[in-house]
Each structure stands twice: as C-alpha cells, then as structure tokens.
Amino acid sequence: MAADRQPKEQRVEAVERALTLLEAFADGADRLSLAELAKQTGYYRSTILRLAASLQRMGYLHRDADGCYRLGPTLWRLGSQYQRAFRLADYIRPALVEISGETGESAAFYVREGDQRVVLYRVNSDRPTRHHIEEGSALPLDRGAGGRILTVHTSGDDEHADQIRAQGFYVSDGERSPEAGAVAVPVFGMNGEFIGALGVVGPRHRMGADNHRAIADLLLRHAEKIGAQLGGR
Structure with missing residues (x-):
C-alpha cells in the first residue's frame, strides 16, 4: 500500500554539487586552482565556474587575482557560530592547553562528521619538530587513534572495538601518518552520551611505548573532568 511506503529522500543536485566543491578544501588546503578542484570533484570546469560564482556571491568562496579559490x-562566520553553540570550547580548550603543556606534544579534540573525523579544537605544540594540523581539518575515520575512538563509540565497526572499549584508550603508531604516533580517549557527557575523542599526537620518536600509558592516564583524567563539567558522572 502507498501508505506503507517510505518517502523518497529529497535531494537537490545543485546544492550537493556546491557543497562537494567546498568539501574539496576539507583536507586543509588553503587555496585550490580550477584544475585542482576539477581533479578532486570530478566536475567539468564549466560546472565548477557556475557553482563557484554562486558561492562567491554568498561569501562561501573567494577567488584571488590569480584565479585560485x-x-x-x-x-x-558560520563556523564561529557553530563553535559558540556547542559551548564545548570553554571546557575543551583549557584541557588541551594543559595536555599540550604537560606532554610537549600537540593535543586535539575530534568529532565525527559522516565518514570523517573533524579536528574541532587543537593546540599545536610549540616545539621545533612537531605534528601540526589546523582546526577544522577533516581526517580519515578508519586510521589514527582519534578515528578509532570515534568509530568504536559511534558505529562500532572496528575489529578491535571490544578491546578498545575495555582498555579505555587507543594507541596508533604511524597509522595515518608514517611519521606520527598518537593516543586518544573517549569523552562522555550527560547521561553517558559520547561527545568526542581527546588525543595527543607527536613525532613517532617521542611517542614511544614507554610514554603511552602515562599519556593515556593524563588524557583519561582530563576526559573525566570534562565529562563532569558537561553534566556527566
């Protein structure tokens, strides 16, 4: 019967294409040429030019004098509003500053967006040799300590899910980047709701096995404190 049928998903192709164009910058690229956008999106250059013109008029894209976007x-502005609405920054940023200060490495807080993890907040180490990524960068969900934590506490689709949940943290050694190692833990809020992943990342030669437990304990303490501030127990 017609009443039993599920409504079809409503989609506007032009909107999705425009958003795909913006997603081309998700890996942290500052500027992209028309050719680079075409390569990343698979769209014709003429299509990109039409979409980009609309995005420019609305302030979502800017085209420099050399033609790069x-x-x-x-x-x-929207990102700032998003962060204000979250109100996590008041609790997460101070923790990241302390964690980075104690470990000497970069500290970050990740959330899941679809099949990616987003660096929502980050404090980069001030050491000459460091792991550096900007806030807002989108990273793979299936690799790296932060990605593993997000996966097992959202979809659970990870072969090591039970072990990760049991030990309360995850250590990655060159999973996403061959030069970096990381440790991450989950953060829970009110009623045990999973909020995101708190992690430390640095060069592999400074993220050896002898440091993993100490970093994990530090992260777990901060995760518990943040959880309490957010209304958890």
Whole structure:
C-alpha cells in the first residue's frame, strides 16, 4: 500500500554539487586552482565556474587575482557560530592547553562528521619538530587513534572495538601518518552520551611505548573532568 511506503529522500543536485566543491578544501588546503578542484570533484570546469560564482556571491568562496579559490568569510562566520553553540570550547580548550603543556606534544579534540573525523579544537605544540594540523581539518575515520575512538563509540565497526572499549584508550603508531604516533580517549557527557575523542599526537620518536600509558592516564583524567563539567558522572 502507498501508505506503507517510505518517502523518497529529497535531494537537490545543485546544492550537493556546491557543497562537494567546498568539501574539496576539507583536507586543509588553503587555496585550490580550477584544475585542482576539477581533479578532486570530478566536475567539468564549466560546472565548477557556475557553482563557484554562486558561492562567491554568498561569501562561501573567494577567488584571488590569480584565479585560485579559497574559502570565504561566510564559512568562518558560520563556523564561529557553530563553535559558540556547542559551548564545548570553554571546557575543551583549557584541557588541551594543559595536555599540550604537560606532554610537549600537540593535543586535539575530534568529532565525527559522516565518514570523517573533524579536528574541532587543537593546540599545536610549540616545539621545533612537531605534528601540526589546523582546526577544522577533516581526517580519515578508519586510521589514527582519534578515528578509532570515534568509530568504536559511534558505529562500532572496528575489529578491535571490544578491546578498545575495555582498555579505555587507543594507541596508533604511524597509522595515518608514517611519521606520527598518537593516543586518544573517549569523552562522555550527560547521561553517558559520547561527545568526542581527546588525543595527543607527536613525532613517532617521542611517542614511544614507554610514554603511552602515562599519556593515556593524563588524557583519561582530563576526559573525566570534562565529562563532569558537561553534566556527566
């Protein structure tokens, strides 16, 4: 019967294509040429030009004098509103500063967005040799300590899920980047709701096995404190 049928998913192709164009910057690229956008999206250059023109008018893209594109101020404004609405920054940022200060490495907080993890907040180490990524960068979900934590506490689709949940943290050694090692733990809020992943990442030669437990314990203490501040127990 017609009443039993599920409604079809409503989609607007032009909107999805425009958003795909913006997603081309998700890996942290500051500027992309028309050719680079075409390669990443698979769209014809003529299509990109039409989409980009609309995005420029709305402030989502900006085209420099040399023809390269970069993200526009509207995204910065919306991103700022998103972070304010979350109100996690008041609790997460101070923790990241302390964690980075104690370990000497970069500290970050990740959330899951679809099949990626997003660096929502980050404090980069001030050491000359460090692992550096900007806030807002999108990274793979299936590799790295933060990605593993997000996966097992959302979809659970990970062969090591039971072990990760049992030990309460995950250590990666060159999983996403061959030069980096990381440790991450889950953060829970009110009613045990999973909020995101808290992690430390640094060069592999400084993230050896002898440091893993100490870093994990530090992260777990901060995760528990953040959880309590968010209304958890």
